Amino acid sequence: MRILALTSKNSGVGYHRIMMPIVHMEKDYALITDTISEEVLEKGYDILFINRFLSNITLNQILEWRTKYKFKLVVDNDDYWHLEPSHQLYERYKVNNIPEYIINYLIEADLCTCTHSRLADEIYQYNKNVVILPNALPYGYEQFNDEKIDSKLVRLFWSGSGTHKLDIAILKNPLKRCSNLPIRSVIAGYNDQEKPIWDTMISTFTLGLKLNPILYKYSDVINYMNAYKDSDIGLVPLVDNKFNSMKSNLKVLEIASKKNPAIVSCVNPYLDMPVNYVKKQSDWYKHIKDLTLDKSMREESGNNLFEHCSKVFNFNDINNLRAETFKKII
Numbered sequence: 001m002r003i004l005a006l007t008s009k010n011s012g013v014g015y016h017r018i019m020m021p022i023v024h025m026e027k028d029y030a031l032i033t034d035t036i037s038e039e040v041l042e043k044g045y046d047i048l049f050i051n052r053f054l055s056n057i058t059l060n061q062i063l064e065w066r067t068k069y070k071f072k073l074v075v076d077n078d079d080y081w082h083l084e085p086s087h088q089l090y091e092r093y094k095v096n097n098i099p100e101y102i103i104n105y106l107i108e109a110d111l112c113t114c115t116h117s118r119l120a121d122e123i124y125q126y127n128k129n130v131v132i133l134p135n136a137l138p139y140g141y142e143q144f145n146d147e148k149i150d151s152k153l154v155r156l157f158w159s160g161s162g163t164h165k166l167d168i169a170i171l172k173n174p175l176k177r178c179s180n181l182p183i184r185s186v187i188a189g190y191n192d193q194e195k196p197i198w199d200t201m202i203s204t205f206t207l208g209l210k211l212n213p214i215l216y217k218y219s220d221v222i223n224y225m226n227a228y229k230d231s232d233i234g235l236v237p238l239v240d241n242k243f244n245s246m247k248s249n250l251k252v253l254e255i256a257s258k259k260n261p262a263i264v265s266c267v268n269p270y271l272d273m274p275v276n277y278v279k280k281q282s283d284w285y286k287h288i289k290d291l292t293l294d295k296s297m298r299e300e301s302g303n304n305l306f307e308h309c310s311k312v313f314n315f316n317d318i319n320n321l322r323a324e325t326f327k328k329i330i
Contacts, residue, residue, distance in 0.1 A: 001327060003030040004045040004071070006054065015221035016135055016250065017051055017076050024138065024315070025323050036062075041069045046330045049074045052081075053098075053105045063108060072329045075109035077102070077119060078135065080246035087243065088163055088197070111329050113322070115248040116269060122246070131325050135248040136315040137257055139306070143225035144257045146306075153184040153212060154292045157231035158205055159224075159254070162194035167244075168201045170237040170265070174284030175207050181292050184212035188227035191218045228258050232298065233291050236264040237278075245269060249313075256309040261301035263287045274304045 005022050007014030022030050031040070036048075036057060048071045054062065066073055081102040083090045093099060103126055106112055112123050112130040123130045137144045156178075158168070175185075185206045190198050206213035216227040234255030238244050245268035252270055255262045263284065264270045266277040276287040291298045 001027045001047070001323075001330065002045045003027055003047045003049055003326070004036070004040065005030060005032045005049040006034065006036055007032065007051060008034050010221065011051075012221055012224070013051055013078055017078050018049060019221075020138070021319050021322055022049065024319055026320075027323070036065075038065070041065055041071070045069070045071050047072050047074055047326055049076070049326075050105075051076050051078070053101045055101075059101070059104055059108065072110040073108065074111045074113065074326065074329070075105045076113045076133075077106070077123065078115045078248050080119065080122065080243050082243065084241050084243045086166060088165070111325065113325070118268065119246050129329075131321075133318055133322050133325075134313055135250045135253060136313040136318045137253050137309075138315040139257055139310055143223060146257065146259050147229055148231070148258060149229045151184070151230070151232070153182050154298075155184050155186045155214075155230060155232045156205075156211070156235055156288065157186045157188070157228065157233065157255075157260070158235050159188035159216075159227060160251070161189055162191060162197040162201070165197050165201055166239050167237045167265075168204050170239070170281075171235065171284060172204045174281060174288070175205070175211070177285045178288055179207060179210060181289060183288070183292055184214065186214045186216070186227070186230050188216035188224075189218050190215055225254065225257065228254060231255075231258055231260055233288070234260050234262040235284075235288075236262055236270060236275075237284075238265040238267055238270070240265070240267040249273065252305070253309050253313060256302075256305045259299075259302040259306045261291055261298055262305060263291070274301075274308050276301065 005018050007018045019032055081099040083093050106123055106126040109127055112127045113133045114120050114123055115134055120130050120132050187205045236251050247269050249269045252262050252273055262275040264275040264277055266279045278284050
């Protein structure tokens with residue numbers, strides 16, 4: 001099985017959904033690149049594997065090459081294509097017809113893959129050949145180990161992008177109640193190009209810099225987990241809407257890699273996991289206080305989460321299913 005995988009080396013989605021799975025997959029040969037041409041295709045590939053759609057080449061060209069070079073087109077999605085109006089990329093998606101591009105790729109794909117059943121149901125409207133391949137991390141390997149930095153204070157940790165401004169806002173009032181706890185806030189993913197958004201997020205998550213904050217800047221995909229070494233409790237606030245429900249549970253999987261407990265909004269995609277759920281706003285403070293002051297509870301909760309994710313979202317098992325699925329279509 002020869003695979004041509006297209007993604008950007010700086011893409012987090014590409015790293016988790018294409019690069020890492022393909023590198024660890026059993027295959028005859030794979031080329032992971034960000035460009036495609038006839039010169040590349042002439043070398044012969046069984047599968048062209050992409051995430052969502054290609055922006056630098058037309059779908060018609062891909063279809064012409066598929067006919068000529070006899071490869072199968074596999075399109076992966078780990079997100080929903082219809083954004084909420086409150087999303088900072090909503091206008092860009094609308095003006096550039098991005099949902100239409102994504103849907104057209106779904107229609108033409110020989111195989112569609114995605115992260116869970118809710119997203120599969122949406123894809124099924126356009127393509128009946130869809131397989132669920134959940135996100136997973138190779139625990140114990142590369143950057144996904146349980147190594148941590150010592151700290152006298154219990155660290156509340158969050159990592160993400162500027163698209164989570166409304167999610168972080170959920171924590172504004174609960175964190176005000178935490179000022180007397182022996183904690184520090186650690187926030188990762190800072191991007192200079194989104195400074196106004198990040199200034200607001202940092203102010204909220206650090207209680208105006210009063211929670212002994214540590215800030216980690218945006219890191220490349222093969223090193224981004226280094227920030228998690230500086231963590232004890234993962235916070236995962238998420239606004240409850242359809243777009244967010246289509247996300248994957250990757251944030252919780254990352255927290256589990258450090259055997260940390262997670263305090264999580266009780267919404268999809270985080271349901272049915274051994275985390276500390278927030279069903280009402282006061283639960284944030286309750287869980288933060290309990291886990292901060294009770295080390296044994298913190299360790300037990302973190303170990304339970306790690307064991308669950310290691311078993312239910314086992315990287316090797318899911319990647320073997322991916323390989324078997326690819327082999328079937330060729």
